[in-house]
Amino acid sequence: MNVRWAAEPTPTDRGALFGLGVFRCVTATWAVVVALIDSRSGVLVHPSVALGILGPVLAWSVLTVVLARRSPGVMLTAQAQLLDFLLGALVVVGEWVTYDGAHPLRFGAMWQLAPVLGAGLRFGTLGGLVAGVGLGFVNAAALGLAEGLEGELLAALSAIVLLGVAGAATGAIMDRLRHAEDDLAEAKARERIARTLHDGVLQTLAAIQRRSDDEELVALARRQDRDLRRWIRGEAGTAPAAGGRTLVEALHDLADRVQARDAVAVEIVAVTDPRPATEVREALLGAVSEAVTNANKHASASRVTVFVDSPDGAVHCSVCDDGTGFDTAGTVSGLGIDGSIRAPVESVGGTVEIGSRPGEGTEVCIRVPLDPGNGP
Amino acid sequence: MNRRLRVVVADDHEIWRSGLRADLGDDFVVVAEAPDAPEAIRAVRREVPDLVLCDLNMPGGGGLAVVRAVAEVAPVVILTVSEAERDLLDTVAAGAVGYLLKSTRSADLEAALRLAAEGEPVFSPQLAALLIGEFRRLASHEPTGATGEDPRGAATTPLSPREREVLGLVARGRTYKQVGAELFISPKTVENHVRNTMAKLHLSRRNELIRWAVDHGID
Numbered sequence A: 001m002n003v004r005w006a007a008e009p010t011p012t013d014r015g016a017l018f019g020l021g022v023f024r025c026v027t028a029t030w031a032v033v034v035a036l037i038d039s040r041s042g043v044l045v046h047p048s049v050a051l052g053i054l055g056p057v058l059a060w061s062v063l064t065v066v067l068a069r070r071s072p073g074v075m076l077t078a079q080a081q082l083l084d085f086l087l088g089a090l091v092v093v094g095e096w097v098t099y100d101g102a103h104p105l106r107f108g109a110m111w112q113l114a115p116v117l118g119a120g121l122r123f124g125t126l127g128g129l130v131a132g133v134g135l136g137f138v139n140a141a142a143l144g145l146a147e148g149l150e151g152e153l154l155a156a157l158s159a160i161v162l163l164g165v166a167g168a169a170t171g172a173i174m175d176r177l178r179h180a181e182d183d184l185a186e187a188k189a190r191e192r193i194a195r196t197l198h199d200g201v202l203q204t205l206a207a208i209q210r211r212s213d214d215e216e217l218v219a220l221a222r223r224q225d226r227d228l229r230r231w232i233r234g235e236a237g238t239a240p241a242a243g244g245r246t247l248v249e250a251l252h253d254l255a256d257r258v259q260a261r262d263a264v265a266v267e268i269v270a271v272t273d274p275r276p277a278t279e280v281r282e283a284l285l286g287a288v289s290e291a292v293t294n295a296n297k298h299a300s301a302s303r304v305t306v307f308v309d310s311p312d313g314a315v316h317c318s319v320c321d322d323g324t325g326f327d328t329a330g331t332v333s334g335l336g337i338d339g340s341i342r343a344p345v346e347s348v349g350g351t352v353e354i355g356s357r358p359g360e361g362t363e364v365c366i367r368v369p370l371d372p373g374n375g376p
Numbered sequence B: 001m002n003r004r005l006r007v008v009v010a011d012d013h014e015i016w017r018s019g020l021r022a023d024l025g026d027d028f029v030v031v032a033e034a035p036d037a038p039e040a041i042r043a044v045r046r047e048v049p050d051l052v053l054c055d056l057n058m059p060g061g062g063g064l065a066v067v068r069a070v071a072e073v074a075p076v077v078i079l080t081v082s083e084a085e086r087d088l089l090d091t092v093a094a095g096a097v098g099y100l101l102k103s104t105r106s107a108d109l110e111a112a113l114r115l116a117a118e119g120e121p122v123f124s125p126q127l128a129a130l131l132i133g134e135f136r137r138l139a140s141h142e143p144t145g146a147t148g149e150d151p152r153g154a155a156t157t158p159l160s161p162r163e164r165e166v167l168g169l170v171a172r173g174r175t176y177k178q179v180g181a182e183l184f185i186s187p188k189t190v191e192n193h194v195r196n197t198m199a200k201l202h203l204s205r206r207n208e209l210i211r212w213a214v215d216h217g218i219d
Helices: A010-041 A047-070 A076-099 A113-147 A155-198 A202-212 A215-232 A247-261 A278-297 A337-347 B014-023 B037-047 B062-070 B088-092 B107-116 B125-140 B161-170 B174-182 B187-215
Strands: A265-270 A303-311 A315-320 A351-354 A362-369 B005-010 B028-034 B051-055 B074-081 B100-101
Touching: A010 A047, A010 A113, A010 A155, A047 A076, A113 A155, A155 A202, A155 A215, A202 A215, A202 B014, A202 B107, A215 A247, A215 A351, A247 A265, A247 A278, A247 A303, A265 B125, A278 A303, A278 A315, A278 A337, A278 A362, A303 B125, A337 A351, A337 A362, B005 B014, B005 B037, B005 B107, B014 B028, B028 B037, B037 B051, B037 B062, B051 B062, B051 B107, B062 B074, B062 B088, B074 B088, B074 B107, B088 B100, B088 B125, B088 B187, B100 B107, B100 B125, B125 B161, B125 B187, B161 B174, B161 B187, B174 B187
Parallel strands: A265 A303, B005 B028, B005 B051, B051 B074, B074 B100
Antiparallel strands: A303 A315, A315 A362, A351 A362
């Protein structure tokens, strides 16, 4: 097993270690009191041995509290864990050695839990289970040596199970807590960075977009702007490649490319960001791209607005320009409308309507179903 | 226009205020600048400008506080780095004449501000899209009479079919003139429809608040 010799304790670790240290002190003190009472009543036949064990146990207990406060990392080392476990085993064995025959109370019954809980805290579910079961077996062995296992088998087994469960449960709880702690820390860090970005970089990117005459620089700033915002919203995990972007983001990319290439302003206006199936999305993006290119190349438009909405389970997308327009009754071949707009849209079950009059711009209305086959 | 427009600029970033001052050109004169909402409110009440340009996120309550306090005194245009911000629609509902993205190019910015100073809403296609989405949201939360045919039961004020049509066309980038030509109405009527949608948003938001308060036992 690959053991970290000095793990970096989290705030949760610190709290748990301190609590466990206090638990050790209280139970060790309790053990001393029980041992004193029992030696007076005579059931504890070797008081010097018992106190010889409990002395170091009490000292270690106090030390764990101090360490939990001063340098909790030490408590997480394998050496500290081993010492803790050996003391636990010593207490378990000591009980069977120092008492004579039946006794109602045992001094170490509580303290021996501490090393098991500590192992769960440090090594997680499996570590806690192993420590608990191990100590349970030490207990069974000592019991067997002292009184014989006959008639005590059930007690020995239940001790193994209970200690194992205690250790495993502690480990599981600590793992959960650490995960929650990590998530919280990440959320906090993201919020802090988001605030910094909002006050700094995003303002600068906006200033570049507003004041620069360099179209390429403006497009770059716009793209960075959107990527950062996406990261702030917590969607940074998705790849920046075309496949990972939403429909509206892909349209923005398209607009950036066209604006960088031609002197035409392309505005994306979206009521919602629908999520059509991949082939529908590709067909739609291709058709929009062609319509925007047409607006620029053939209609010499200066401004194109791409509107997206999905009011009824289908995607509505219209590409409107302020260009020269044309007579829809006349010939429209050569504009690529049939091949590059109508064909891909109709292949996924969509429809295309084109409205235009000379001098009044053009509107290409595209409707596609979210899933191909479900015609709009 | 011969008279120079008097403007109050409120933004907590000094670089933005100076940048705007430099970019606004000869038609505008910046009479006061403010780094936060309370200072902006004081400046507007003192100067009574033709126009207030106000950042959405500012200390002291942000653009929303400014709009609530001085929307009656002077038209307020919200400047924002992102149209995706949740409070944007609140400022419009509270009486801002509209919003502009901080990335809006200087020429477009000036043109929009000149119209705003004349009391026209700065009604971008994006704002129209926001309104369409918002009224759809309000309608879907309506327990009964989502179509608005039962005015007694409806807490929100739904858009009329004509208003929806107008919003849809504005969102597609049409000017008021083009919308009017398409619907066979005058541009002035289009403008009225736009104003009405903003008034209805205002009313719906208030009703929503009242209903929320009633639902939660607050009188």
